[in-house]
Amino acid sequence: KGVSLVGGEHQTPVPVGCGMPPPLEFGDISTVVKNNYDHGETVEYFCQTYYTLDGQTHKTCSNGQWTGEMRCLRPCTVTLDDMRRNNIGLKYKPDSKMYSPHKDFLEFNCTTGSPDGRLAMRQQCIDGVMLLPSCQ
Structure with a gap:
């Protein structure tokens, strides 16, 4: 060349x-x-x-x-099992599996208990990674 x-x-x-x-x-x-x-x-x-x-x-x-x-950039995938393990649900969508594009935010709420305070209940997808809050 x-x-x-x-x-x-x-x-x-x-x-x-x-x-x-x-x-x-x-x-x-x-x-x-x-x-x-x-x-x-x-x-x-x-x-x-x-x-x-x-x-x-x-x-x-x-x-x-x-x-x-x-x-x-990869989307984030949040499943019902992921949420069940952390005692959380999607605040605005009842889907069993949620795809969230890069930079998108998802808001969660507790299905039982209250937030453990380690992570905010509103999280952002960054290139395929979204940290999930927990409730206890």
Whole structure:
């Protein structure tokens, strides 16, 4: 990869194209993927359901290299069993399993007892991790 030279005495550099764009964990490309791309061509990425795109939406072929940074941040999953173990329930949703996207908040209440005070009853999902409060 690099620069190929064409022409006679002036040796004008011609930008090199790229191969297939790199995969995105928990994501995909929004169009049909080609084997080769010209310098300057772009591809658009998106994340799977419940995942949150962090960074740019496109990668660009730039002289043989793909440029543009992004990642898919994981959602949090809270199950009925998780909540039962901590004597809590979802304050506003009766679902048995809840998906919460990155940066989303869930609010819990005690099913029995009162909060143990170690964690707030309102918690935020951060890249697939949500701490659960407990009641006793």
